[in-house]
Amino acid sequence: MKIQRYVVGLYKANCYIVSDEETRETIVIDPGEYLSEIQDYIGVNKLRVKYILLTHGHFDHIGGVEELRKVTQAEVAISKEDAPMLLDPSLNLSKMVYKKIQCSAADILLNGGDILYFGKYAIEVLHTPGHTKGGVCFKIDNVCFTGDTVFKGSIGRYDFPGGDFDTLMDSIKNKLLVLEDDVVIYPGHGESSTIGKEKRINLFLRE
Numbered sequence: 001m002k003i004q005r006y007v008v009g010l011y012k013a014n015c016y017i018v019s020d021e022e023t024r025e026t027i028v029i030d031p032g033e034y035l036s037e038i039q040d041y042i043g044v045n046k047l048r049v050k051y052i053l054l055t056h057g058h059f060d061h062i063g064g065v066e067e068l069r070k071v072t073q074a075e076v077a078i079s080k081e082d083a084p085m086l087l088d089p090s091l092n093l094s095k096m097v098y099k100k101i102q103c104s105a106a107d108i109l110l111n112g113g114d115i116l117y118f119g120k121y122a123i124e125v126l127h128t129p130g131h132t133k134g135g136v137c138f139k140i141d142n143v144c145f146t147g148d149t150v151f152k153g154s155i156g157r158y159d160f161p162g163g164d165f166d167t168l169m170d171s172i173k174n175k176l177l178v179l180e181d182d183v184v185i186y187p188g189h190g191e192s193s194t195i196g197k198e199k200r201i202n203l204f205l206r207e
Contacts, residue, residue, distance in 0.1 A: 001018060001019070001020065001021070001121060001140065001141065001143075002018070002019050002021050003016055003017070003018050003143070003186065004016070004017040004018075004019075004041060005017075005186070006035060006037060006038055008031070008032045008033035008035060008063075008064070009032045009033040009060050009063060010060070010097070010098075011032075011060040011189070012189060013030060013032035013033075013060045013061055013188055013189055014030065014186065014187065014188055014189060014190075015028065015029065015030050015031050015032055015033070015038065015064070016028070016029040016030065016145060016186060017029075017038065017041060017042070017047070018118075018140065019045070019047050019119070020118060020119020020120055020121060022119065022120070023048075023119040023120070024045070024046055024047050024048055024119075025047075025048050025050050025118045025119040026042070026047040026048060026049045026050065026118065027049065027050060027051045027052070027053055027118050027123070028049055028051075028052050028053070028068060028072075028074070029052075029053045029054075029055065029138060029145050030053075030054060030055055030061040030062075030145075030147065030188060031052060031061075031062070031063070031064035031065055031068045032059075032060045032061045032062065032063045032064060033063045033064045034063075034064030034067040034068050034071075035064075038064075038068070039071065042071075042072070048072075049068070049072035049074040050074055050075070050118045051074055051075055051076075051077055051108075051116060051118065051123075052065060052068055052069060052072075052074045052075070052076045052077070053077050053078075053116075053123070053138055053145075054076070054077065054078040054082070054106075055135060055136055055137065055138070055145065055146070055147025055148065055149075055188060056078075056079070056082050056085075056131060056132040056134065056135045056136070056147055056148060057078060057082035057083070057084075057085025057086060057091065057092050057132060057134070058085070058092055058093055058132065058148070058160075059089075059092045059093050059094035059097065059101045061147070061148075061188060062085075062086060062092060062101060062103060063094075063101050065086070065103045066103050066104065069104070075107035075108055076103075076104075076106045076107050076108070077106060077107065077108035077109075077110050077116070078106045078108075078109070078110060078134070079109070079110045079111070079127070079134030079135070079136050080109040080110065080111065080134065081129070081132070081133040081134025082132055082133065082134030082135070083105070083106050083109055083134070085132070086102075086103040086104070086105065086106060087102060087103065087104075087105065088102070089101060089102055091161075093160065110125050110136055111125065111127065112125055112126060112127025112136070113125065113127075121140050121141065122140070123138050123139070123140050124138070124139040124140070125137075125138060126138070126139060126144075126175045126176070127171075127175070128146075128147075128149045128168075128171035128172070128175050128176065129164075129167050129168070129171055130149065130156065130158055130163060130164055130165070130166075130167040130168020130169070130170070130171045130172075131147070131148045131149055131156035131157060131158060131160070131163055131168060132148075132160070132162045132163065133162040134162075135147060135148070135149055135156075135171070137149055137175070137176065139179070139183075142180070142182065142183055142184060143183065143184045143185075143186060144176065144179065144183055144184070144185050144186070144195075145185075145186045145187075146176065146185045146186065146187045146188065147187070147188040148187070148188040148189065149168065149171060149172060149176070149187075150172050150176060150185065150187065150198065150202070150205075151187040151188075151189060151190050151193075152185075152187060152190050152191050152192065152193040152197075152198070152202075153193075153198075153201060153202055153203075154190075154202065154204065155168060155169075155172065155202070155204045155205075156168060156188075169204075172204075172205065173205075176195065177195060177198075177199060177205065179195050180195065181194065181195050181196025181199070182194060182195070182196060183195045185198070
């Protein structure tokens, strides 16, 4: 499995391109903006994008969805709770910034416990509300893409509409901290970490 990260947009969100190097079947997680570098990377490596997976519906994570879907014909997947955010600039908060973002409806509505596949890999959907009502994380083998649920040394904001501190902490403790310590987390902003490291250094998570 190969993971390529691009930092996109004004809010420096992480977009991940995750591919099976044998089959070249690929997923793209949180395309907050569709850069020419992303298009070039997909083309040069002859990748076939099967899914566009969204950890949640905020504008800085969905801004490139429509263009990427048009280019790749990939299916877009988001939680059923956050699905309305694709359609409404007020809900995805883009109305607050320099341009409104409105996408077409998702192709797949995700629930916690769902399993998707690309190449030889299985993607486990973890329902982790708290940053938004429908926040999810994607676990693939020994890595977990955590969106804005947890970051290296911090946690996601919970003061936006649909956010809640207690819900967020419950999600982190009961869905993420129960994973093996060597699971690598790839967050929606900032650098990667591991579950074990966050248990030790993240002030929000230390007992």
